[in-house]
Amino acid sequence: MNAESKPRTLFAGTGSPHGDDRIGWLIADALDKLVPPDVEVRLASTPSHLLDWLDEFDRLVICDACLPGGPQQAASTDSPRLHRWTWPTLEVSSLRSANSHAFGLPMVLQLADRLGTLPQEVIVFGVEGERFDAFAELSPCVAEAFDLIIETIAAEWSEECNEAVRDRSYPESVYHA
Amino acid sequence: MTKTRTIKVEALTRVEGEGGLYVRLDGERVDDVKLSIYEPPRFFEAFLRGRALEDVPDITARICGICPVAYQMSAVHALEAALGVTISPEIRRLRRLLYCGEWIESHALHMHLLHAPDFYGVDSGIDLASRFPNEVNRGLRLKKHGNELLEVLGGRAIHPINVAVGGFFKAPKKDDLLRLLPDFEWGLEAAIATTRWVATLDFPDFTRAYDMVALQHPDEYAMNEGHVASTSGTSVAVEDYENYYEEFHVEHSTALHSGRTDGHASYHVGPLARINLNREQLFPEAKVLADGIDIDWPCWNPFQSIVARGLELVHAYEEAIAIIRDYKQFSPSRVSYEHRASSGCAATEAPRGLIYHRYEVDDAGLVTFAKIVPPTSQNQQQIEADLRDWLPRVLDGNDDHIACECERLVRCYDPCISCSTHFLKLTLDRGKQA
Numbered sequence: 001m002n003a004e005s006k007p008r009t010l011f012a013g014t015g016s017p018h019g020d021d022r023i024g025w026l027i028a029d030a031l032d033k034l035v036p037p038d039v040e041v042r043l044a045s046t047p048s049h050l051l052d053w054l055d056e057f058d059r060l061v062i063c064d065a066c067l068p069g070g071p072q073q074a075a076s077t078d079s080p081r082l083h084r085w086t087w088p089t090l091e092v093s094s095l096r097s098a099n100s101h102a103f104g105l106p107m108v109l110q111l112a113d114r115l116g117t118l119p120q121e122v123i124v125f126g127v128e129g130e131r132f133d134a135f136a137e138l139s140p141c142v143a144e145a146f147d148l149i150i151e152t153i154a155a156e157w158s159e160e161c162n163e164a165v166r167d168r169s170y171p172e173s174v175y176h177a
Numbered sequence: 178m179t180k181t182r183t184i185k186v187e188a189l190t191r192v193e194g195e196g197g198l199y200v201r202l203d204g205e206r207v208d209d210v211k212l213s214i215y216e217p218p219r220f221f222e223a224f225l226r227g228r229a230l231e232d233v234p235d236i237t238a239r240i241c242g243i244c245p246v247a248y249q250m251s252a253v254h255a256l257e258a259a260l261g262v263t264i265s266p267e268i269r270r271l272r273r274l275l276y277c278g279e280w281i282e283s284h285a286l287h288m289h290l291l292h293a294p295d296f297y298g299v300d301s302g303i304d305l306a307s308r309f310p311n312e313v314n315r316g317l318r319l320k321k322h323g324n325e326l327l328e329v330l331g332g333r334a335i336h337p338i339n340v341a342v343g344g345f346f347k348a349p350k351k352d353d354l355l356r357l358l359p360d361f362e363w364g365l366e367a368a369i370a371t372t373r374w375v376a377t378l379d380f381p382d383f384t385r386a387y388d389m390v391a392l393q394h395p396d397e398y399a400m401n402e403g404h405v406a407s408t409s410g411t412s413v414a415v416e417d418y419e420n421y422y423e424e425f426h427v428e429h430s431t432a433l434h435s436g437r438t439d440g441h442a443s444y445h446v447g448p449l450a451r452i453n454l455n456r457e458q459l460f461p462e463a464k465v466l467a468d469g470i471d472i473d474w475p476c477w478n479p480f481q482s483i484v485a486r487g488l489e490l491v492h493a494y495e496e497a498i499a500i501i502r503d504y505k506q507f508s509p510s511r512v513s514y515e516h517r518a519s520s521g522c523a524a525t526e527a528p529r530g531l532i533y534h535r536y537e538v539d540d541a542g543l544v545t546f547a548k549i550v551p552p553t554s555q556n557q558q559q560i561e562a563d564l565r566d567w568l569p570r571v572l573d574g575n576d577d578h579i580a581c582e583c584e585r586l587v588r589c590y591d592p593c594i595s596c597s598t599h600f601l602k603l604t605l606d607r608g609k610q611a
Binding site: 017025042045048049051103107111114115 | 221224236239242243245286290291301302303306307310313314317320321324325333334335336
């Protein structure tokens with residue numbers, strides 16, 4: 001991949017085939033044909049997969065399932081089940097994948113930041129799930145919300161996304177979530 | 178008057194999965210150690226029943242996001258044994274290449290981000306990256322190589338979909354594999370440097386009289402075929418595995434424990450067992466490295482499993498390079514077969530140790546029985562036994578110190594406890610103060 005063709009943004013759907021944990025993959029599949037050409041869509045089964053890809057991009061958008069009742073406040077988007085966070089934030093620690101593997105999403109993002117490979121802007125979408133049983137289908141409430149979730153995330157690629165990325169500052173508390 | 182105490186470590190980090198560890202002490206005596214684990218493969222066995230056998234590789238690959246190859250390939254081998262399928266040498270070599278990819282990815286991740294921090298007194302790979310950014314970056318690059326190889330062979334970055342009963346749906350193009358070679362040649366040198374680095378770590382002086390168990394093959398460093406050998410001298414065909422090793426229930430864990438059928442004695446599976454049993458069959462650079470580092474083989478110190486992983490990392494790079502250089506795209510990529518009512522079993526070597534599968538299928542090609550024995554299940558009893566010996570050496574600290582030391586020992590096994598959560602709750606019971 002040469003510099004001219006380098007996609008600016010990585011959209012990564014993380015998850016597993018188990019119940020609402022599959023939402024990240026389903027959203028990624030659905031978005032693959034909707035996003036502009038400078039956005040590359042990939043699926044990850046563990047957050048540590050992201051470490052393989054980050055140095056190729058300067059903007060990262062992640063979608064993952066999260067557990068309800070975490071520290072987050074009410075859903076921050078039009079969809080009652082969808083949260084949108086700008087990293088760094090303590091609330092990302094409530095994501096499902098943060099608890100699913102030895103190297104969860106907050107650790108991956110912190111490590112990438114420490115090593116200087118974290119894209120300049122990181123947006124995390126968390127979808128509140130209810131069912132995480134082995135090979136279960138989406139729960140009815142998440143399935144019902146699917147179209148609105150897609151619509152909300154797709155809106156990310158509007159004019160405002162082309163604005164200059166904001167300066168980041170990392171409160172120490174994030175690293176000790 | 179002695180006092181008893183219970184210590185709970187609520188969250189054991191840097192292991193895969195969910196479980197709990199309970200320790201009860203009576204003065205300086207370790208009264209009880211219980212490692213309780215939630216083990217997902219039990220659910221998958223029931224889920225597999227009634228499924229077409231052709232679906233099994235894809236389903237079993239999803240048991241674990243970290244080591245999908247070992248799960249799916251063990252299933253494929255077992256089903257091929259049931260169906261009487263004999264694969265071509267080309268398919269066999271490509272399967273070994275797939276294992277190389279998974280070993281590289283898994284070992285690089287565990288060594289750098291999960292295990293190495295224990296030897297520098299830091300809490301995580303993030304902290305280690307501050308002190309050793311070059312080493313951690315190197316480890317991440319190695320991990321990436323493994324995933325890239327899996328992607329070429331398996332068809333995608335997440336759970337491989339190109340693996341089939343009888344072979345591969347499609348043999349990879351030679352150019353796609355050759356493109357990996359420069360990175361793999363760099364990776365071999367980096368893996369050697371990594372192994373030299375971890376070999377100089379300050380290891381606790383803790384050796385045990387293990388019964389180490391691993392596959393052994395007359396012609397190669399065993400990955401996906403062989404007989405089940407042990408350092409105690411037994412050597413049995415995979416078909417006899419269940420006559421010598423069995424799972425059993427314990428009250429404190431939802432997961433089955435494993436032991437020898439004769440008295441349920443514990444045994445140890447994993448890279449240290451493999452190196453101890455098969456060191457002479459390592460590829461040349463790995464063998465020279467094993468002979469040159471300051472470890473007397475066989476090694477009975479679980480903390481030095483990180484060195485064993487390093488040696489296997491080197492071996493995996495060497496073998497992968499050799500296979501890629503010689504590779505020629507071949508056809509057919511898959512051997513045909515007929516459905517028949519039968520049963521078959523297989524054992525392969527996951528990064529964390531020996532994994533055993535057995536299936537029964539009917540003449541319509543549907544699975545009627547499935548049994549999966551993952552490596553962590555086999556190591557549970559051994560981990561508890563290790564902790565009983567390890568705890569008396571670390572009791573001079575407070576509960577937090579003791580908990581940390583327990584975690585260190587557990588992490589030597591790179592346990593993949595489950596894919597649902599990584600927290601292991603540890604309880605240390607010291608009873609009431611006297």
